[in-house]
Amino acid sequence: MGGQVVTAVPWTAERVAGLAPDPASEKAGRALAAPAKWSGAGASEDAVWGFCQGSGKKPYQTCVELAEPAFRCSCPSRKFPCKHALGLLMLWAAGKIDAGPAPEWVHTWLAERADRARRAEKRAEATGPKDEEAAARRAGERAARVEGGVAELKVWLTDRIGAGFAGFDRNGGEELRTVAARMVDAQASGLAGGLRRAAGTVGRRDWPEALLSELSLLYLLADAAGRLDELPPPLAETVRTRLGFSVETARVMETGERVSDDWLITGAADEENDRLLTRRTWLRGRGTGRDALVLSFAPPGRPLDASLPPGHLLTAELAFYPGAAPLRALVVERGIPLAAPSAEGGSIPEALAAYAEAMAADPWLERWPILLSAVTPAEHAGGWCLSEKDGTALPLVPYAFPWPLLAMSAGRPLTVAGEWSPAGFRPLTCWHENRAVRL
Amino acid sequence: MKAWEDLVGTALLGTRRRTLDLAHLPPAVRPLAEDRADPAEQLLAAAAVLTTFRRAGRQALHDVRPLPVATEDERAFVPPLARERLARLLAASHPDLLLEWLGIVAGTRYRVPPETLPLLAEAARTKAALRGPLVAVAGPVGAWLGQRNPDWSFLGAPAESGGSPDIWQYGSLAQRRRWLAAKLAEAPDEAREALTTSWKSEPADVRSDFLSVLAPHVRPEDEAFLEAALTDRAAAVRERAAELLGRLPGTRYGESMAERLRPLVRSRNRVLEIVLPQGERGDGTVRLRTLVAAAPLAFWTEFGPPAEVVRMTVEGCPAAVLRDSWATAAVRQGDETWAKALIGADPGGRTTPPLLGVLSPASQAATIGHLVSRLPVESFARLVHELPRPWTKELGTALLDWIARQDDHRLVSHAAVVIARAVPPQCLRHPLATTRLTMDAGPWRRALTETLNFRREMYEELA
Numbered sequence: 001m002g003g004q005v006v007t008a009v010p011w012t013a014e015r016v017a018g019l020a021p022d023p024a025s026e027k028a029g030r031a032l033a034a035p036a037k038w039s040g041a042g043a044s045e046d047a048v049w050g051f052c053q054g055s056g057k058k059p060y061q062t063c064v065e066l067a068e069p070a071f072r073c074s075c076p077s078r079k080f081p082c083k084h085a086l087g088l089l090m091l092w093a094a095g096k097i098d099a100g101p102a103p104e105w106v107h108t109w110l111a112e113r114a115d116r117a118r119r120a121e122k123r124a125e126a127t128g129p130k131d132e133e134a135a136a137r138r139a140g141e142r143a144a145r146v147e148g149g150v151a152e153l154k155v156w157l158t159d160r161i162g163a164g165f166a167g168f169d170r171n172g173g174e175e176l177r178t179v180a181a182r183m184v185d186a187q188a189s190g191l192a193g194g195l196r197r198a199a200g201t202v203g204r205r206d207w208p209e210a211l212l213s214e215l216s217l218l219y220l221l222a223d224a225a226g227r228l229d230e231l232p233p234p235l236a237e238t239v240r241t242r243l244g245f246s247v248e249t250a251r252v253m254e255t256g257e258r259v260s261d262d263w264l265i266t267g268a269a270d271e272e273n274d275r276l277l278t279r280r281t282w283l284r285g286r287g288t289g290r291d292a293l294v295l296s297f298a299p300p301g302r303p304l305d306a307s308l309p310p311g312h313l314l315t316a317e318l319a320f321y322p323g324a325a326p327l328r329a330l331v332v333e334r335g336i337p338l339a340a341p342s343a344e345g346g347s348i349p350e351a352l353a354a355y356a357e358a359m360a361a362d363p364w365l366e367r368w369p370i371l372l373s374a375v376t377p378a379e380h381a382g383g384w385c386l387s388e389k390d391g392t393a394l395p396l397v398p399y400a401f402p403w404p405l406l407a408m409s410a411g412r413p414l415t416v417a418g419e420w421s422p423a424g425f426r427p428l429t430c431w432h433e434n435r436a437v438r439l
Numbered sequence: 440m441k442a443w444e445d446l447v448g449t450a451l452l453g454t455r456r457r458t459l460d461l462a463h464l465p466p467a468v469r470p471l472a473e474d475r476a477d478p479a480e481q482l483l484a485a486a487a488v489l490t491t492f493r494r495a496g497r498q499a500l501h502d503v504r505p506l507p508v509a510t511e512d513e514r515a516f517v518p519p520l521a522r523e524r525l526a527r528l529l530a531a532s533h534p535d536l537l538l539e540w541l542g543i544v545a546g547t548r549y550r551v552p553p554e555t556l557p558l559l560a561e562a563a564r565t566k567a568a569l570r571g572p573l574v575a576v577a578g579p580v581g582a583w584l585g586q587r588n589p590d591w592s593f594l595g596a597p598a599e600s601g602g603s604p605d606i607w608q609y610g611s612l613a614q615r616r617r618w619l620a621a622k623l624a625e626a627p628d629e630a631r632e633a634l635t636t637s638w639k640s641e642p643a644d645v646r647s648d649f650l651s652v653l654a655p656h657v658r659p660e661d662e663a664f665l666e667a668a669l670t671d672r673a674a675a676v677r678e679r680a681a682e683l684l685g686r687l688p689g690t691r692y693g694e695s696m697a698e699r700l701r702p703l704v705r706s707r708n709r710v711l712e713i714v715l716p717q718g719e720r721g722d723g724t725v726r727l728r729t730l731v732a733a734a735p736l737a738f739w740t741e742f743g744p745p746a747e748v749v750r751m752t753v754e755g756c757p758a759a760v761l762r763d764s765w766a767t768a769a770v771r772q773g774d775e776t777w778a779k780a781l782i783g784a785d786p787g788g789r790t791t792p793p794l795l796g797v798l799s800p801a802s803q804a805a806t807i808g809h810l811v812s813r814l815p816v817e818s819f820a821r822l823v824h825e826l827p828r829p830w831t832k833e834l835g836t837a838l839l840d841w842i843a844r845q846d847d848h849r850l851v852s853h854a855a856v857v858i859a860r861a862v863p864p865q866c867l868r869h870p871l872a873t874t875r876l877t878m879d880a881g882p883w884r885r886a887l888t889e890t891l892n893f894r895r896e897m898y899e900e901l902a
Binding site for chain 1: 443450452453455457480486490493495497502503508516530554557560580587588888889
C-alpha cells in the first residue's frame with residue numbers, strides 16, 4: 001500500500017442495508033459479504049470495487065462510486081443496486097477491504113460518469129430558456145384541466161353530502177375510487193390521493209367520521225383552489241402543492257428559502273404507492289431547530305436516495321419549497337454524514353404545540369416529525385404508547401411493531417424520532433447506548 | 440363534541456333529508472358555514488374546520504403507568520463483526536448455524552443488541568432448540584420481554600436452577616423437563632424422589648418424556664423403578680423402560696430375558712438354530728427381537744467370540760432380525776466389541792450409524808477410514824447423514840479427509856452439506872477450509888469451504 005492512498009470512512013452495515021431495493025436483495029447481499037466470494041477488491045476515497053465469483057465462469061465486475069452513491073456491475077440483474085454491489089459494500093463496512101489504488105477499469109468508469117454529468121449540465125444550460133413559451137402554454141392547459149377537476153369534485157361532494165353517504169361501506173368506497181380516477185385524468189393528483197385516502201377509511205370501525213374528515217378537507221382544498229388569487233402567496237403555494245402541482249427543482253434552488261445548519265437525520269420511512277417508491281427523510285437543524293423533509297422517488301427495483309442515512313449528522317444547506325408551513329426541502333450543499341451516537345429531542349407537549357401551529361398554517365398536513373427525549377414505551381388501553389416520566393404519552397400507530405423499541409428500552413427511557421399523524425406516532429429511529437438504530 | 444357528531448350524522452343521512460342546525464356549531468365556526476348557501480357546503484365547511492381543530496388540538500394521553508424496569512445487564516455487546524454475522528444469520532435463515540452461533544455466545548460474557556431479540560424470539564418460537572441458548576444470551580432483557588409477550592413466554596421462565604419444587608409441581612412441561620434434568624445432575628436422589636412421587640399422576644406421553652430425561656443419568660439403583668415401568672399401560676413407556684434397563688449391567692430383567700432366550704438358541708456346525716418364542720398373541724419374531732435386545736450380550740459368548748457369532752448362518756428366523764436385535768443390544772449396553780463385530784459383518788447395513796456412536800473416538804475414526812475403502816461412495820455418502828452427533832474431532836477430520844478426495848456426485852454434495860455443518864470447531868482449520876479453491880471447483884465444494892470458513896469466523900469473532 002502506498003502511504004498516500006486515502007479511503008473514505010467505511011459506512012455502517014445499517015447504512016448499506018438501507019440501500020437495498022427490497023428485503024430479498026438485502027439478504028442476498030449479506031450472503032455475498034464474505035471475503036471468499038471476492039477477488040481483486042479494493043477501496044479508495046471515491047469508490048469500492050472487486051470481482052465476485054458468480055455461478056458462471058467469468059466473475060462479475062462490481063464497482064460503487066461512494067459520493068452519490070452510484071453502482072455498476074457486469075451482472076445481468078435488473079435490481080438496483082444489485083446484490084453484488086450490496087455484498088461488496090457490506091464487506092467494506094465490515095472492514096474487510098483494504099485501501100488501494102483504483103485499477104484502470106474503475107478509473108475509466110469514474111471518468112465516464114464525471115464526463116456525463118458535465119455534459120448533462122451543459123445541455124440543461126443550453127436548453128433552459130428556449131422552451132419557455134411552450135412551457136407556459138403547457139402550464140396553462142394543465143391549470144385549466146385541474147380547474148375543471150376541482151369544479152367536478154365540488155359538484156360531486158355537495159351532491160354526495162346532499163344525498164348522504166350511508167351505504168358507502170356496502171361497496172367498499174368503490175365510488176370514491178372512480179372519482180379519484182377522474183381526478184387523475186384531470187391531472188389533480190393531490191385530489192386523487194385525498195379521495196383514495198378517503199376510500200381507505202371506508203369499512204373501518206369509525207369510518208363515517210373518518211370519511212367526513214377526509215372529504216371535508218378535500219372540500220376545503222377545492223374551495224381554496226377557486227380563490228388562489230385572494231390567498232396570501234405562501235398559502236396559495238401550499239394549496240397548489242396539495243392540488244398536485246409540482247414546484248420545479250430549479251425554482252426551489254433559485255428562490256427557495258436557504259437554511260444552513262448541522263442537520264440531524266432523524267428518520268426515514270419508505271412507502272410504495274402506484275408502483276412508485278417514496279422515501280421520506282426527516283431532518284432537524286441542531287442550531288435552528290427547523291424541521292425539514294427530503295423526498296426521494298424511484299420505481300421499484302431502482303435505488304432511493306441513500307445519501308441521508310438516519311442517525312447521522314450532516315452539515316448542509318437546504319433550500320425549502322415555498323408554502324405556508326415550509327417543510328419539504330432540497331439539499332443544496334452537503335458535507336459528509338457523520339454517525340450521531342446520541343440525539344436530543346423535546347417533550348410531548350412541545351411536539352404537539354409545534355404540530356398544532358403547523359396545522360394552523362397547513363390544515364392538509366399529513367405527517368409531522370417528532371423527536372422525543374426520555375420517553376419509555378408503555379401500554380395504554382390495549383395499545384402501545386411512548387410515555388414521559390409524568391405519564392404524558394403519545395399512542396403508537398396500531399400497525400407499529402413495538403418490540404424492538406421495547407427490547408431497547410426494557411423499561412428505561414430512550415430518545416425516539418418518528419412521524420406523528422392522526423393515526424398516532426410511528427417510530428422511525430431510536431438512540432440506545434451510543435448508537436442510532438433504525439426501526 | 441356534540442357539534443361534530445351532528446355533522447357526521449347529517450352527512451350519513453344527507454342534507455336533503457336532515458336539516459343541519461347551524462345554531463349548534465361553535466360561534467367561531469358558524470359564520471364560516473353561514474357564508475355558504477348550499478346546506479351541503481355549509482356542512483363540509485364546518486366539518487373541515489372542526490376536523491382541523493380536532494387534529495391540531497389532539498391531547499396527549501395522561502396518567503400512563505410505566506412498565507417495570509428490567510434488571511441491568513452488565514455484559515458487553517457482541518463485537519461489531521459478530522453483530523454483523525447475526526444480521527446475516529437472521530436474514531439467511533440457517534437455523535442450525537444460528538443455533539451454533541447462539542450456543543457460542545451463551546458460553547461467553549456477551550449479549551446481543553436488544554433490537555435483534557424480537558427476531559430471535561420469533562425464530563425460537565418455531566424452533567424450540569434455539570430457546571435454551573437464547574434464554575442465556577437474552578438475559579434479563581429477554582426475561583422482561585417474555586413477560587410482556589405471551590408468544591415469547593419461554594424467555595420469561597423464572598430462574599429454575601435454584602430448584603424450587605414449585606416448578607416441578609406447577610411449571611409447564613418444558614420447565615419441568617429442565618428442572619428434572621438439572622436436578623438429576625445436582626441432586627440425583629431428590630430428583631428421583633420427585634419423579635416417583637408424581638409418577639402415577641403423569642399422563643403417558645409425559646411419563647415417556649421423563650424417561651428420556653432420565654436416560655443419560657440412569658444408574659443401577661433405578662432397576663426397580665424401571666422394572667415397574669415395564670408393565671406400564673402405555674407401550675411407549677414400556678419400550679423406553681426396556682431400553683433404559685438394557686443400559687444397566689446385571690439386572691434381574693436382563694437375566695430373566697437371557698433365561699427365556701436360552702432354550703430357544705442352539706448352535707451346530709457354525710449354524711445358529713433359533714426357535715421362535717411362543718406366546719398367547721403376537722408375532723414370534725417381534726418377541727424374539729425383544730428378548731435378544733434386552734438380554735446381556737454376554738449370553739452369546741458360549742457360541743463363540745462376537746466377530747464369529749455375527750457371521751454364523753442363522754436358521755429358524757431371518758438373519759437380519761437377529762443382527763438388528765444385537766445392534767439394539769450393543770447400542771443400549773454400549774458394547775464396543777459387539778458394535779465393531781456387527782459393523783464388520785455388514786458395513787453398509789442400516790444399523791452401522793448408531794453402532795458407530797458406541798465406539799471410542801479413535802476407533803470411530805479408524806472404522807470410518809476402513810468403511811471408506813469397503814463401501815461404494817454412494818452408500819458411504821448416505822451413511823454420513825445418520826452418524827450420531829456430536830462428532831468428535833477425529834471423526835470430523837476423517838470425514839473431511841474423505842470428502843476432500845471426492846468428485847462431483849449428487850450424494851457427495853448432499854453429504855458435504857451435513858459434514859460442513861456437523862464437524863466440531865476443532866476441525867474448521869482443515870486444509871479444505873484454508874486451501875484456495877481452483878477455478879473449476881464444483882458448487883458443492885465452494886459451499887462446503889464457505890460454510891467451514893463461515894463457522895470458523897463465527898468462533899473467531901466471539902473468541
